[in-house]
Amino acid sequence: MFLGHFAVGLAARPLAPRLPLAVLLAAPQALDLVWPVMVGLGLERARIEPGHLEASPLVLEHMPYSHSLVAALGWALLCALGYRLVTRDRRGAVVVAALVLSHWLLDWVSHEPDMPLWPGSGRYGLGLWYSLPATLATELVMFAAGAWLYTRATVARGPIGRFGWPFLAVLLTAGFLAAVLGDPPPTIRALLISVAVLIVVVIGAAIAIERQRPARAA
């Protein structure tokens, strides 16, 4: 998934008012932040095959360290402990763990059977990506719901809070539509670079928006 992961983070805003927006958006993507590093190091393998699935050209051959269920549990624990150590926010740490773990569940729904339970296990996936209309409908509805919950749980206190947030929402939606409907990236390297750029843009925008759009309960 793409938008679906961001949707889960946005929907969690009312549950943990102290969690920074950047963490809400990054935690559900944590496994996809580990993945480019593992591919870059040669520990995991993927290739691009245009037209492979209706909604994804990715053939994810081997990803035990970023995307097995056991690895996801480990990353969730690590992220939650790290957040707890830095902030002392116990409630936020529980939400961080749940957000990191949610990635595995949503990927299991989306992917063809390429998601291992542990390194070397059988691989599973319900295959939402086999269908382009189902992928578009699921992710757009999820994102709309997440965006609505986030908007309701926050209050704009300046122009960036008021206009920056809808701008980010439109940007993410456009990025999703380009990824699903546009030409596939020419190489895995090009894909990894675009993921890195997306991360920097989203984290930067989230930090700017947060200053002028605090949680209502904070």
Ligand SMILES: [Zn+2]
């Ligand atoms: Zn993933």
